[in-house]
Amino acid sequence: MNANVESHAIDLAGSSVRELNSALHALKEGSNASLWRIANPRGLHAIAAGVDAPVTVEIDGPVGYYCGGMNKQATIIVRGSAGVGVGENMMSGLIHVEGDASQAAGATAHGGTLVIEGNAAARCGISMKGVDIVVKGSVGHMSAFMAQSGSMVVFGDAGEALGDSIYEARLYVRGSVASLGADCIEKEMRDEHRQELFERFKSAGVNGQIDPSEFKRYGSGRTLYHFHVDNASAY
Amino acid sequence: MNEHFKAPPIPATLPRESATFDAYTMSEIRRAAATGIYDIRGAGAKRKVPHFDDLLFLGASISRYPLEGYREKCGTDVVLGTRFAKKPIELKTPVTIAGMSFGSLSGPAKEALGRGASAMGTSTTTGDGGMTQEERGHSKTLVYQYLPSRYGMNPDDIRKADAIEVVVGQGAKPGGGGMLLGQKISKRVAQMRNLPEGIDQRSACRHPDWTGPDDLEIKIEELREITDWEKPIYVKVGAARPYYDTALAVKAGADVVVVDGMQGGTAATQEVFIEHVGIPTLAAIRNAVRALQDLGMHRKVQLIVSGGIRNGADVAKALALGADAVAIGTAALIALGDNDPALDEEYRALGSRAGAYDDWHEGRDPAGITTQDPELMKRLDPVKAGRRLANFLAVMTLEAQTIARACGKSHVHNLEPEDLVALTIEAAAMAQVPIAGTDWVPGLTGRF
């Protein structure tokens, strides 16, 4: 670790999430890179939400809803499981959940990388708008619902209705897919996609350990792009 | 038989059109049969529903004393977001501009709304699709809508906003999502929404990461954390069960509740939704106010009412029934120049006419307001249109003041339900005020 890194410790058993977040929000562009260690998160909500600085936040335990919500720049590591909407609407930076993630992980996120070591529950990547999501376990039903752009890589299985009403997001699943949602189809895996998987593996810290050819690619059939009566059952 | 006898002609019955199958209904059946697509249009409910016109004020005379117009003070200012926000919004008039998206409206139209509202010291509101420079730059006070789609949602804009409005529903379509047709997904709109250009965009009906009031409470807490508890958080609902929805918004931690009646406009929604789901604005207000009163929060959590507000009398009536402010959408667009008779010929070329044009989603608006066509939008001069809106807002405010003074009030917020009577049984029941000249309030039960 760089000797210049300033380190802070906040114990949420004594301090409030408000105190933590206002300290994190006070960090401005160009401030020293710093490391924030957070103890006793106990499933509390909105931990490290709205950070906009290139800092590292290490949270020692499970977090509640919306951890790292709207994150910009920061690296947020959750040493435990994450509640609903981890990294919701993230813009940039990295969120790494070492346990499982609840529903709507990475919902509407515009950028950055979300890595989940365990499983993600329902609606992972719902309405995602550019984020790269890597789930090393499996994802629940309705994942990537209305996903607009970005990528989702699932090492395990996907639940029912994967990619329902998907736009241009790219989905890669290694295991089984319980069912595909409306207008989501399997697509050809080309070199550019294998290249993208390599990149994602790198960001998830499993560079060279996994063979991209084990994955299948899914995306939009684009039949719902223009409203038509023959698709009525899909609406 | 006399060959010269001529039988009298049999009296013919006149051709009779069905009240059930009227010309409009039949045209809609034919259209549906030809296309297989339900009708999508803009604007709010067009059917006649009980409205503010069915209420009258009891002006002062001997038992009450009126205030002198133009001389004796009658305040119109309103502060929104006093419950939790460090920086509540202070407006000079209780008439605000409702949420309308860039995408459904052109850039110049959004700029004109900002100019008009700012000139009158009131707020404008973004819509589905994010915040534009035109609108932030020209709006002194801007409310940023937080919608299920989260198109263009980002923390920089949320911090630039003066308030955040969590949109749960709209009066035109409580329980429904949206549909913006491909013609309006221009390059810029597509970019702002992270969508492929030219596709028919569907908007979700529920938020992606919360459902229900218990989770809304956690969502509001997150938004407050992100904005360091500075900005008022509004919760907007379409009027359907306003008592419960208002109470739950308050319990979830809202600073301001916005209740939008069924006449409230929309950019693009199924006609069947617009005309058949939700309740009239008039029927929603008292129940929303009662929820606030039951929780001891009336005037502490402010209530904004919208849906068919057209003039200062509507404003005064909404305030008398207990609202703190109103929002206008359709009326503001008309002030900008929407449906102007001068454009009648062009509206007719589109199969409509001035005053009836509602195909806002098609992007061919000759007024340059509900369009993304670069040529059409040039037609709207945002400075002149903004001035028209400012004038209109000034008139509405003056009208509301005039009525308040006539009722002896030194502030428009001192208008009360007891200052009103109703002309019809329906309006009396919905507004919970007596029929004029009686003390009879129909429909008043122990529960209400």
Added chain:
Amino acid sequence: MCGIVGLFLKDKALEPKLGEMLSGMLDVMCDRGPDSAGFAVYGSGESGKIKLTLRAPEGFDFAALGKTLGDDVTVSVRGTHAVVSAPAAREAEIRAIVAKTKDVAVVGAGQRMELFKEVGLPSEVAERFELSKMTGTHGIGHTRMATESAVTTNGAHPFSTGADQCLVHNGSLSNHRSVRRDLDRAGVPVQTDNDSEVAAGYLTWRMNQGRTLGEALEDSLDDLDGFYTFVVGTETGFGVIRDPIACKPAVMAETDQYVAFGSEYRALAGLPGIENAKVWEPEPAKAYFWDRAAA
């Protein structure tokens, strides 16, 4: 709309701590439901005896009522509630006496179940009834943010519509008026305005027809519309089900010692050995249940 918790012990050694664990879980769910709270605990029971949990206004003289009920009846008072323990054969007779006593209502009945609920902040409600001192094998609890029915004790959860059966619910049913009419015709009347009591009544009705708890939960997927997570208790069983859309939050944890349910992880954070528990979110439309009798 609420917070719900449930705890089913596998390890007998934890039974003295059931109330303490459950009250810790309930405490942190206050934010999700500040209006009222309630819980049901499956404690000791004797065969041939019935426990009736009664509710009455503050200050009601339960001791006097106990005397009129007879010598073979014991009454243990907890705040506004009292648990009457009596020979099972006398249930109908005692219910008739209670029915005639002003302001007193039976909120739960069974061989082992005791049920307490009250308006107020959940942590205070739990304290008022001394939940932390209760012992038992399993229990469920609820904190309520009322949606469409009134903030009253009657509207508080759990709802019990059958002997040793109770249910807590997070969500909102969209067809409960129709189901209520069906239940009325089937002879399982629903007393309150609350949609959750309809769900409880529905499961009771199904189990009366011979369905197991697990089967009854599966049946509910066909017949109950809307959004729901139910946690239910029976004399020996504990079950969880979520609707097929599964929007309302739910987290479960299992160790060798217990199975626990919480609307959020926060509710489970204080449980012993939670760091090493198997923690997961129940799948939509899948019935989960544990039964001591089967074990």
